[in-house]
Amino acid sequence: MQKHALPETVGKNIKTKLMLSATPLRRLSQATATAALGLTMLTAIGTDPAKAVNLKTFNISGNFASTALDGSIGLPVNLANGSFNGAYTVDVDQLPASNSFVNLTSWNVNLVNENTVLGTLSNSLAGNTAYIQENKLAFSDAGLLTNENKNLYSLELDFDSNFTGTGITNDGKFLDNSDLGSVKSSGLTAVTFVKIEPVPEPQNLAGTAVIATIGLWLRRKQKG
CATH class of the missing domain: 1.20.5 (Single alpha-helices involved in coiled-coils or other helix-helix interfaces)
Structure with missing residues (x-):
């Protein structure tokens, strides 16, 4: 076909x-x-x-008064003339906290005297809390708060209005209400100075390193 x-x-x-x-x-x-x-x-x-979050980390450091409140015993007395240092992280988009509590997402603050850490307030320990409420920044350890041992350690710092995580203040206190059997510790130590500043972002650190390197190169070139 x-x-x-x-x-x-x-x-x-x-x-x-x-x-x-x-x-x-x-x-x-x-x-x-x-x-x-x-x-x-x-x-x-x-x-x-x-829900977007804007987490920022801040370095914190400060000093305790030279003497504890009359009648204090244990840790408040041992912290006299001491200091504290550490860091904390918080969602800054929730600040300033006018009438609400804004919990810190992480924190670690060492209580120090004569280069010895006498205590630590940290989110790694059960029962610890930390928050910003209005112009107050507080770190508390209630991990031992039981019917038998009503223990509470608290570092409370007061700042000026519109606190957004960074600043300087001379207003604060360390409170201690403890009873651990034969180890007695209670009272109050005033805070005489606090400084909080944001931890530089990684890109800012890199930029600073580049600028420093260029400056060093220019100085060597001028000397040559």
């Missing part, structure tokens, strides 16, 4: 129609794939809007 070739014009028309019909199919496939990807992403992240 002899095969007859289609006229050239008819062949071109058929080819054109096939191409036109394939175009919307490709678009439909792409749209379907995009929709499926979007659905997958929504399923993965959930339907609730994500």
Whole structure:
């Protein structure tokens, strides 16, 4: 049986129609794939809007008064003429905290005298809390707060209005209400100075290092 070739014009028309019909199919496939990807992403992240946080870390340091309050015993007395130092992290977008409590996400503050750490307030220990409320920054250890041993250590610092995590103050105190059997410790030691400053961001540290290197190179070049 002899095969007859289609006229050239008819062949071109058929080819054109096939191409036109394939175009919307490709678009439909792409749209379907995009929709499926979007659905997958929504399923993965959930339907609730994500709450953005702006965590910043601050270095904190300060000094205790030369003497504890009359009647104090134990740790408050031992911290006289001592100091404290450490760091804490908080969501600064929640500050200033006018009438609410903003919990710190992490913290570690050492209570020191004569290069000896006498105590630590840290989120790594059970029962510890730390927060900013209005213009007060407080670190508390209530891990031993039980019916038998009503223990509470608290470092409380008061700043000026609109406290946003950084600043300087001379207003604060370390409170101690402890009773650990034969080890008695209670009383109050005033805080005479506190300084809080943000920890430099990594990119800022890198920029500072570059500037220092350039400065050193220029000085050597001038000497040469």
